[in-house]
Amino acid sequence: MGNQVKINIRGIIHILGIVLVLEGVFMTSCIIVSMIYHEKDIKTFFLATTILLLSGLVCWKLTNTNRSKTFGIRESFIIVSLAWFLMSLFGAFPYLFSFSIPSFTDALFESVSGFTTTGSSILIDIEALSHGMLYWRSLTHWIGGMGIVVLAVALLPFLKIEGVLLFNNEASGIMQEKLHPRIGNVAKRLWIIYVGLTLTETLMLWAGDMELFDAVCHSFGTIATGGFSTKNKSIAEYSSYVQYVITAFMILSGINFTLHYFALKRQFKKVFHNEELKYYLLFIFGFTLVITIQLFSRFHTGLEEAFRRAIFQVASIITATGFATDDYLLWPNLSLLLIFLLMFVGASAGSTGGGIKVIRHVFLFKKIRASFRQQMHGTAIIPIKINNNPADPRIVHSVLSFIAIYLLTFLTGSLIMVFLGVDFHTSIGSVITCMGGIGPGLGDVGPVGNFSGIPQTGKWLLMFMMLVGRLELFSIFVIFTPQFWKN
Amino acid sequence: MGNQVKINIRGIIHILGIVLVLEGVFMTSCIIVSMIYHEKDIKTFFLATTILLLSGLVCWKLTNTNRSKTFGIRESFIIVSLAWFLMSLFGAFPYLFSFSIPSFTDALFESVSGFTTTGSSILIDIEALSHGMLYWRSLTHWIGGMGIVVLAVALLPFLKIEGVLLFNNEASGIMQEKLHPRIGNVAKRLWIIYVGLTLTETLMLWAGDMELFDAVCHSFGTIATGGFSTKNKSIAEYSSYVQYVITAFMILSGINFTLHYFALKRQFKKVFHNEELKYYLLFIFGFTLVITIQLFSRFHTGLEEAFRRAIFQVASIITATGFATDDYLLWPNLSLLLIFLLMFVGASAGSTGGGIKVIRHVFLFKKIRASFRQQMHGTAIIPIKINNNPADPRIVHSVLSFIAIYLLTFLTGSLIMVFLGVDFHTSIGSVITCMGGIGPGLGDVGPVGNFSGIPQTGKWLLMFMMLVGRLELFSIFVIFTPQFWKN
Numbered sequence: 001m002g003n004q005v006k007i008n009i010r011g012i013i014h015i016l017g018i019v020l021v022l023e024g025v026f027m028t029s030c031i032i033v034s035m036i037y038h039e040k041d042i043k044t045f046f047l048a049t050t051i052l053l054l055s056g057l058v059c060w061k062l063t064n065t066n067r068s069k070t071f072g073i074r075e076s077f078i079i080v081s082l083a084w085f086l087m088s089l090f091g092a093f094p095y096l097f098s099f100s101i102p103s104f105t106d107a108l109f110e111s112v113s114g115f116t117t118t119g120s121s122i123l124i125d126i127e128a129l130s131h132g133m134l135y136w137r138s139l140t141h142w143i144g145g146m147g148i149v150v151l152a153v154a155l156l157p158f159l160k161i162e163g164v165l166l167f168n169n170e171a172s173g174i175m176q177e178k179l180h181p182r183i184g185n186v187a188k189r190l191w192i193i194y195v196g197l198t199l200t201e202t203l204m205l206w207a208g209d210m211e212l213f214d215a216v217c218h219s220f221g222t223i224a225t226g227g228f229s230t231k232n233k234s235i236a237e238y239s240s241y242v243q244y245v246i247t248a249f250m251i252l253s254g255i256n257f258t259l260h261y262f263a264l265k266r267q268f269k270k271v272f273h274n275e276e277l278k279y280y281l282l283f284i285f286g287f288t289l290v291i292t293i294q295l296f297s298r299f300h301t302g303l304e305e306a307f308r309r310a311i312f313q314v315a316s317i318i319t320a321t322g323f324a325t326d327d328y329l330l331w332p333n334l335s336l337l338l339i340f341l342l343m344f345v346g347a348s349a350g351s352t353g354g355g356i357k358v359i360r361h362v363f364l365f366k367k368i369r370a371s372f373r374q375q376m377h378g379t380a381i382i383p384i385k386i387n388n389n390p391a392d393p394r395i396v397h398s399v400l401s402f403i404a405i406y407l408l409t410f411l412t413g414s415l416i417m418v419f420l421g422v423d424f425h426t427s428i429g430s431v432i433t434c435m436g437g438i439g440p441g442l443g444d445v446g447p448v449g450n451f452s453g454i455p456q457t458g459k460w461l462l463m464f465m466m467l468v469g470r471l472e473l474f475s476i477f478v479i480f481t482p483q484f485w486k487n
Numbered sequence: 488m489g490n491q492v493k494i495n496i497r498g499i500i501h502i503l504g505i506v507l508v509l510e511g512v513f514m515t516s517c518i519i520v521s522m523i524y525h526e527k528d529i530k531t532f533f534l535a536t537t538i539l540l541l542s543g544l545v546c547w548k549l550t551n552t553n554r555s556k557t558f559g560i561r562e563s564f565i566i567v568s569l570a571w572f573l574m575s576l577f578g579a580f581p582y583l584f585s586f587s588i589p590s591f592t593d594a595l596f597e598s599v600s601g602f603t604t605t606g607s608s609i610l611i612d613i614e615a616l617s618h619g620m621l622y623w624r625s626l627t628h629w630i631g632g633m634g635i636v637v638l639a640v641a642l643l644p645f646l647k648i649e650g651v652l653l654f655n656n657e658a659s660g661i662m663q664e665k666l667h668p669r670i671g672n673v674a675k676r677l678w679i680i681y682v683g684l685t686l687t688e689t690l691m692l693w694a695g696d697m698e699l700f701d702a703v704c705h706s707f708g709t710i711a712t713g714g715f716s717t718k719n720k721s722i723a724e725y726s727s728y729v730q731y732v733i734t735a736f737m738i739l740s741g742i743n744f745t746l747h748y749f750a751l752k753r754q755f756k757k758v759f760h761n762e763e764l765k766y767y768l769l770f771i772f773g774f775t776l777v778i779t780i781q782l783f784s785r786f787h788t789g790l791e792e793a794f795r796r797a798i799f800q801v802a803s804i805i806t807a808t809g810f811a812t813d814d815y816l817l818w819p820n821l822s823l824l825l826i827f828l829l830m831f832v833g834a835s836a837g838s839t840g841g842g843i844k845v846i847r848h849v850f851l852f853k854k855i856r857a858s859f860r861q862q863m864h865g866t867a868i869i870p871i872k873i874n875n876n877p878a879d880p881r882i883v884h885s886v887l888s889f890i891a892i893y894l895l896t897f898l899t900g901s902l903i904m905v906f907l908g909v910d911f912h913t914s915i916g917s918v919i920t921c922m923g924g925i926g927p928g929l930g931d932v933g934p935v936g937n938f939s940g941i942p943q944t945g946k947w948l949l950m951f952m953m954l955v956g957r958l959e960l961f962s963i964f965v966i967f968t969p970q971f972w973k974n
Contacts, residue, residue, distance in 0.1 A: 333905045341898065364891055371888035372968050374881070394861070400887050401858035404851055407894075411828065418820045481859050 008075050010063040012082070017059025019083045023090060024053035026143055027136070030094065034132035041098050041132040048093040055090070074484065080151065081476050084144075084467055088112040091140050100133050105459050109451065112463045114140025116470035117148070117352060119227020119322040119439030120430075120462070122452045126232050131213060134230045138217035145224025145352035146194055148470065149257050150187050152350050193260045198223045201249045208242045218323075222249045225352045227322025227439035234324040234447070240308055243325055247308075247315045251284060254319035254347030275387050276348050276359040280318075283345055283358065287314045291335045298332050310335075317342040320354030322439020324447035340442065343432045354437025354469060356406055362386065363399040405473050410435060413465055420458050430454060434462040435469035495562050497550040499569070504546025506570045510577060511540035513630055514623070517581070521619035528585050528619040535580040542577070561971065567638065568963050571631075571954055575599040578627050587620050592946050596938065599950045601627025603957035604635070604839060606714020606809040606926030607917075607949070609939045613719050618700060621717045625704035632711025632839035633681055635957065636744050637674050639837050680747045685710045688736045695729045705810075709736045712839045714809025714926035721811040721934070727795055730812055734795075734802045738771060741806035741834030762874050763835050763846040767805075770832055770845065774801045778822045785819050797822075804829040807841030809926020811934035827929065830919045841924025841956060843893055849873065850886040892960055897922060900952055907945050917941060921949040922956035 027049045034042040092111035095101035101110055106122045113120045114137055123129070129137070198219045205215035217230045231237040235246055252260075255277060262270045271277065288311045296306035312325045317339055328339045346355020363384065370382040383390045410432055417427035429442025430451065440447040445454070454462065468476050478484055514536045521529040579598035582588035588597055593609045600607045601624055610616070616624070685706045692702035704717045718724040722733055739747075746764060749757045758764065775798045783793035799812045804826055815826045833842020850871065857869040870877045897919055904914035916929025917938065927934040932941070941949065955963050965971055 333908075333911060334902070337902060337905050337911065341902075367884075368888055368892055368895070371885060371892075372965055374885070397854075398858060398861070400891075401855050403891075404887075405855055405858075408855070415821070415824060415828075418824050421820075424820055424824065478859055 007078070012075055012079055013059045014063040015079050016082055016086060017056050017061070017063065020052055020056030020086060020090060021060055022056075023087050023143065024049055024056055026139060027052060027094075029139070030132050030136045033135045034130070037131040039130045039132050041094070041130045044094050044098040045132060045136070047097055048090070051093065052090045077478055077484075080471055081467070081479060083147075084112075084115055084471060087140075087143070087147075088115045088463075088467075091115060091136075094133060094136050098130070098133060100129055105456055106452070109459050109463055110137070111140060112466050113434075113439075114226065114228065115144035115147075116437055116466040117141050117144045117224045117226040117320070117354065118434055118437040118466045118470075119221065120434055120441075120445070120451050120466075121228065121439075122450060122454075122459070124450055124452055126230065134217060135213070137228050138220040138226070138230070141224040141226025141228055142198070142220035144470075145226065145253075146191070149190055149194060149350070149352055189261055190257055193257055193264065194223065197249065197252060197260075201245065204245045205242055208245065209239045210242055218246065219249075221323065222246055222321060223253050223352065225250065225253050225319045225321040225347065225354065225437070227316070227320075229323060235312070236325045240304075243308055243312050246323060247312050250315040250319045250321045250323070253321070254280065254315075254351050254353040256348045256350035257352075258350055273387065275362060279362050280348050280358045283342075284311070284314055284318060287318070287338055287342060291331075291338060294332050294335045313339060314342065317438060318345055318353075318355075319347045319351075320436050320438045322433070324440060327446060327448045329442065329446040329448075340429075340432075343436050343438055346436060356403060356436075359386075360399050360403055363391070363396060364403060367396060367400065402473065405477070406435070409465075409468065409473065413461060416461055417458055420455050420461075422454065422458060426454075430458070430462055431465055434465040437466065437469055494565070499562055499566055500546045501550040502566050503569055503573060504543050504548070504550065507539055507543030507573060507577060508547060509543075510574050510630065511536050511543055513626060514539060514581075517619050517623045517626070520622045521617070524618040526617045526619050528581070528617045531581050531585040532619060532623070534584055535577070538580065539577045564965055564971075567958055568954070568966060570634075571599075571602055571958060574627075574630070574634075575602045575950075575954075578602060578623075581620065581623050585617070585620060587616055592943055593939070596946050596950055597624070598627060599953050600921075600926075601625075601713065601715065602631035602634075603924055603953040604628050604631045604711045604713040604807070604841065605921055605924040605953045605957075606708065607921055607928075607932070607938050607953075608715065608926075609937060609941075609946070611937055611939055613717065621704060622700070624715050625707040625713070625717070628711040628713030628715055629685070629707035631957075632713065632740075633678070636677055636681060636837070636839055676748055677744055680744055680751065681710065684736065684739060684747075688732065691732045692729055695732065696726045697729055705733065706736070708810065709733055709808060710740050710839065712737065712740050712806045712808040712834065712841065712924070714803070714807075716810060722799070723812045727791075730795055730799050733810060734799050737802040737806045737808045737810070740808070741767065741802075741838050741840040743835045743837035744839075745837055746835075760874065762849060766849050767835050767845045770829075771798070771801055771805060774805075774825055774829060778818075778825060781819050781822045800826060801829060804925060805832055805840075805842075806834045806838075807924045807926075809920070811927060814933060814935045816929065816933040816935075827916075827919075830923050830925055830928075833923060843890060843923075846873075847886050847890055850878070850883060851890060854883060854887065889960065892964070893922070896952075896955065896960065900948060903948055904945055907942050907948075909941065909945060913941075917945070917949055918952055921952040924953065924956055 027045060030045040031042055031049065034045055088108060088111040091114065092104070092107040095107035095110055096104065101107040101122070109120075109122050112118075119141070126134070201219040201222055202212075202215045205218060206212050210218065214230050217228075218235075220226070221228050229235065235243055256274070259271050259274055259277060262268075288307070291310035291314065292303075292307045295301065295310055296303055299306070301309075309326050312323075313328055315321070316323050328336055331339070344356055345361065346357040347353020349357050349359045363386070366384045366386075370384060373382055383393070384396055385391065410428075413431035413435070414428045417431055418424060422430070423443055426441070426443030426445055430445045431441075433439060433441035433445065440449070443449075445451055451459065451462070514532060517532040518529055518536065521532055575595060575598040578601065579591070579594040582594035582597055583591065588594040588609070596607075596609050599605075606628070613621070688706040688709055689699075689702045692705060693699050697705065701717050704715075705722075707713070708715050716722065722730055742764060743761070746758050746761060749755075775794070778797035778801065779790075779794045782788065782797055783790055786793070788796075796813050799810075800815055802808070803810050815823055818826070831843055832848065833844045834840020836844045836846045850873070853871045853873075857871060860869055870880070871883055872878065897915075900918035900922070901915045904918055905911060909917070910930055913928070913930030913932055917932045918928075920926060920928035920932065927936070930936075932938055938946065938949070
């Protein structure tokens with residue numbers, strides 16, 4: 001009541017400045033790509049990079065005060081939300097300046113979709129874009145994916161927000177096994193894993209029937225679980241070798257990056273005893289099995305083809321990548337329904353993947369099992385164990401609330417879309433695919449469709465959904481609560 | 488491990504015997520109806536009643552031992568589940584013996600639908616049935632509705648199952664305001680309210696354009712929130728006066744019967760301060776408002792007609808009655824979606840209505856609000872208040888688990904239906920309408936459709952869904968857990 005909150009605005013602007021400068025540095029690589037292909041977009045990128053770097057530098061340097069003084073939860077929430085929005089806003093400039101996407105709404109949509117690693121596109125003809133622009137599109141995925149991993153695994157645990165399930169990490173019980181006590185080191189190691197995975201995939205794709213340029217772009221899209229392709233037909237354009245390589249790397253990218261680190265350090269015990277990984281793989285192979293059988297029996301394809309189509313699409317949806325080799329809307333009902341349900345599953349915490357995340361479902365399942373036992377014994381609340389450690393009841397609460405808020409947000413979003421006149425399937429499909437950061441949805445926005453036909457207001461709603469989903473709801477929603485602005 | 492549980496089987500059979508005898512007593516009234524209309528079904532009912540009374544008496548009298556000795560939670564769960572199943576099984580005999588419904592599956596479906604007060608029907612031509620049979624059909628609703636109210640408000644709180652959300656009552660926070668310390672008295676008062684509401688509605692309908700017979704049957708269907716009509720066109724057959732009367736009584740029947748009792752005793756404070764009632768009415772009028780506006784603007788009807796159609800359907804779905812004046816499948820998308828969402832809302836705890844129940848949503852909303860506050864303050868779990876009393880955290884847990892299990896059951900059921908080859912809309916529509924005890928669903932089982940086209944296995948699944956939904960999940964599911972059979 002009345003007690004106005006003091007927010008460290010200078011500190012916020014300072015950090016956002018750094019973020020923009022980093023984005024600018026990344027964008028300079030687009031100038032090089034444009035130079036290689038002798039494209040006129042070189043001017044576009046030069047202009048956009050200049051604006052970006054200047055804005056960033058101004059914010060960064062003019063606020064270089066003692067920002068550690070009053071830097072708390074509020075500031076973190078605001079920075080995280082604004083960082084993704086500002087990156088997307090500046091990231092839309094190349095599309096606009098080059099007239100590749102002349103509408104502001106559409107350009108911002110494509111940019112938000114990129115940085116949130118969603119991969120939903122308003123483009124009808126992707127191949128009409130210049131190399132520089134295609135590269136920037138995929139690069140936005142890569143930046144966004146890197147950002148989310150660093151945020152989830154390295155930065156947030158150090159903010160010491162107790163009992164708060166701000167990001168995945170605390171839910172996964174991995175807090176006890178901190179990578180390394182220093183942010184800088186952790187971020188560096190993550191960076192090495194991230195770049196390492198990207199390079200390996202690029203080389204493997206290049207070794208197949210992909211050109212180097214496409215291999216780089218698709219690797220960006222895979223490791224970030226983004227889903228923008230450089231081809232209109234997405235991965236259906238390529239050989240089964242390429243499809244298997246991308247499937248493998250999608251699955252790898254949906255695993256908690258902490259586990260990659262443990263694997264690199266040959267601490268395999270920690271990897272194999274991780275419950276989330278177990279269930280994540282169980283989901284993938286379970287769904288793949290059922291869909292393979294159905295595709296095999298209905299479409300009279302070879303067993304290998306049925307398996308390849310099934311596992312590619314399952315991996316693409318569960319990790320929220322969104323690449324396509326197939327139009328799953330044409331699949332038999334049960335398989336289609338399974339794909340739709342997968343959109344609510346999500347990948348692992350601490351990965352680049354989106355959605356609700358497997359660990360939260362594990363919590364939910366265990367909670368339900370415990371409630372049956374409670375029902376019989378009628379005693380105190382039975383604690384839940386994750387990775388053999390009892391879970392903090394506050395985190396269990398947060399997880400259950402998260403799932404509830406997620407579903408409510410999905411419902412509300414779908415209702416608004418229907419209200420805007422969008423048909424039922426397209427409504428629910430577009431909302432869940434944007435919230436989950438997946439890419440393709442149902443109806444008009446299926447794997448062979450695109451988001452150009454969604455009404456203007458709907459596109460803004462979907463942008464909001466992408467940001468809200470990527471930043472795990474709370475960080476954005478909490479800013480809109482009155483409590484946030486009270487002491 | 489290994490400790491075999493001793494279950495008081497004699498006690499269970501004893502009580503089930505009493506239940507069957509009671510059902511038999513009710514069924515004798517069908518003989519009278521058949522006599523009045525000089526129908527040949529008189530023999531059918533005579534035979535069915537005899538079998539019922541004999542079976543009941545045998546079970547009752549041959550087990551007349553000291554049953555209070557070891558009578559615990561397990562026995563209660565088993566009795567509740569078996570009671571509804573056995574009532575339905577014996578209740579199907581009249582349909583079978585008279586060849587009104589020659590298929591056993593169909594006859595049982597109609598009977599389960601009756602006793603669970605669902606109102607989903609496999610009949611294509613309802614008006615082809617005899618008066619006796621139509622009366623029995625509606626009477627099964629009335630028996631089922633009475634059973635659920637007595638169970639929820641009178642019997643279960645006395646079983647002293649601590650921390651268990653077996654039935655609605657404990658969730659509604661009404662435990663603290665027990666009606667009266669003695670089961671017999673409470674049951675008697677509920678009986679009076681139940682009969683009183685039924686009589687009042689019958690007279691009011693009869694005063695309109697309904698014949699006495701139809702007025703009685705429709706009152707049975709309304710007060711029990713069942714939904715079986717005696718007419719193929721359901722309530723669309725009747726005047727707007729009748730439609731308003733039925734709307735009012737549907738809304739009344741969806742209110743906790745404890746509140747009716749308080750109202751009768753002129754303790755209006757307790758009624759007006761009840762949070763569930765507030766939100767229940769809010770849901771009804773909120774949804775009605777939006778749908779009225781949409782129907783008014785789209786269909787160019789009068790405002791009164793738009794309002795009447797909207798509130799009738801909203802009341803019918805939220806209370807899980809399922810009467811129809813309209814085919815909501817032809818409504819604009821947003822209104823249809825709202826109707827679908829209402830299927831997940833449900834009526835009040837301690838009423839005859841079905842579904843998840845408003846009180847559980849109130850818990851969920853409050854829990855979500857608290858989790859936002861927790862997010863900001865990062866301290867201990869913030870307690871939730873219902874009716875200004877802090878809610879037991881164990882109950883909050885139970886409620887959240889209930890909602891999760893409800894949605895999971897819905898998803899699993901829908902998947903099985905799709906797997907059986909039923910189309911997507913019919914699948915989700917039939918499963919939710921049967922779980923919620925509503926009646927009409929989506930697709931082929933909409934307000935003007937029926938359940939005759941559902942495959943055989945699907946009908947059995949839906950019967951299971953009706954029982955599971957009516958008995959609030961736990962009581963049935965818990966029997967299938969290994970813990971149940973361990974000491």
